Amino acid sequence: MRLLILGGTADASALAKLLAGDARFEPTLSLAGRTASPATPPIPYRIGGFGGAHGLAAYLRDERIAAMIDATHPFAARISANAVKAAEATGVPLASLVRPAWARREGDRWISVPSPEAAAAALGDARRNVFLTVGRLELPAFAAAPQHRYVARVIDRPEDVPLPPDLAFIEARGPYDAEAELRLMREGGFDVIVSKNSGGAATYGKIEAARALGLPVVIIERPEKPAGQALGSPAEAMAWLETQLAARGSHAGVRSERGV
Numbered sequence: 001m002r003l004l005i006l007g008g009t010a011d012a013s014a015l016a017k018l019l020a021g022d023a024r025f026e027p028t029l030s031l032a033g034r035t036a037s038p039a040t041p042p043i044p045y046r047i048g049g050f051g052g053a054h055g056l057a058a059y060l061r062d063e064r065i066a067a068m069i070d071a072t073h074p075f076a077a078r079i080s081a082n083a084v085k086a087a088e089a090t091g092v093p094l095a096s097l098v099r100p101a102w103a104r105r106e107g108d109r110w111i112s113v114p115s116p117e118a119a120a121a122a123l124g125d126a127r128r129n130v131f132l133t134v135g136r137l138e139l140p141a142f143a144a145a146p147q148h149r150y151v152a153r154v155i156d157r158p159e160d161v162p163l164p165p166d167l168a169f170i171e172a173r174g175p176y177d178a179e180a181e182l183r184l185m186r187e188g189g190f191d192v193i194v195s196k197n198s199g200g201a202a203t204y205g206k207i208e209a210a211r212a213l214g215l216p217v218v219i220i221e222r223p224e225k226p227a228g229q230a231l232g233s234p235a236e237a238m239a240w241l242e243t244q245l246a247a248r249g250s251h252a253g254v255r256s257e258r259g260v
Contacts, residue, residue: 001245003027004060004068006083007041010175010202011097012071015234016041024245028063032072032079039173053085060090067244069237070096074198074222084226094228095240099199101222102207109216116141119194119218123148131190133206134220138196139163151188175202181209194218 003019005012007029019027020042029045031038038047050056060068070083080096087094104110113119116138123130123145132142132152139152143162153170170184185193185206193210195203197219210217231237 001025001066001241001248002064003241004063004065005029006068006070006072006079007045008032008038008076009071009073009097009099010200011099011234013039013041015069015071015097015237016043018234018238019043025241032076049079050082053082053089056082056086057089060086060092065092066248067093067095067241068228069231069241070094070228071234071237074099074101074225075196077223077225081226084228087228093244095231095237096227096229097234097237098227098230098232100232101197101199102204102219105211107211107214108207109210109214111216111218112221113218114221116220117144119220120145122218123192123194128191129189131185131188131193131206133193133195133203135196138220139167142167151190176205178205178208178212181205182212185209185213185215190215192216192218194220196220197222 001024003025005015005027008031012029016029019025027043029041029043031045031047032049033047050059068083068087070080072079083094111122113122116134120142125147128148130148130150132139132150136154136156136158139158140161140163142150142164146164148164150164150167151170152167153172155171155173157169157171193206193215195206195217207217229240231240
């Protein structure tokens, strides 16, 4: 059974590991190409876009894809919208790994905003020591607030884009545990954290550390994201794939009985 997984997340990596070596499936993991040196997955993969919903639909047809799983980042709304449209155009079953958002807990000092631009504005006029954990594509928004000192944690540094003048980088790849995040925030002497509400466990340590230190978190809430059949975990995705495989087998049996 030929599969397409739209990836780039820890959930996609976990699903790829579950599929590796399973002879029932022939998966391809698609990565957007936003990271210069992505971790090598244990299944075949491709890098780059499809050319919108129309291009994705053409890929599904050309590659005879029997099922698609959207395991992209909660903020990757465009590719998810394209996946829904392509699935509708081709009839390819689509499931989406929907990672629950983080919920505010007692002790959290959250300032919720809708965008990176709003996050930059929420930092205020007075100079602050800011820990940015929003990804490199969102960093140019903070050039509009040059009065602050920034430390940005990224996998790859951005190139040829406007950036704040007082900006340092930490190049690292998650997951990050709460104890390590606590040490980092203490050593950095940060006044405020900026984060997307990505959900999941891989980067929740920074939220726990900020809570323990009483630090405010400017948190960018996630956009509306189109989805197929909602699934909660890679294990649920495997169960869904097995259901799709069984359905294909039963349809093949019906065709055989009818002499088709």
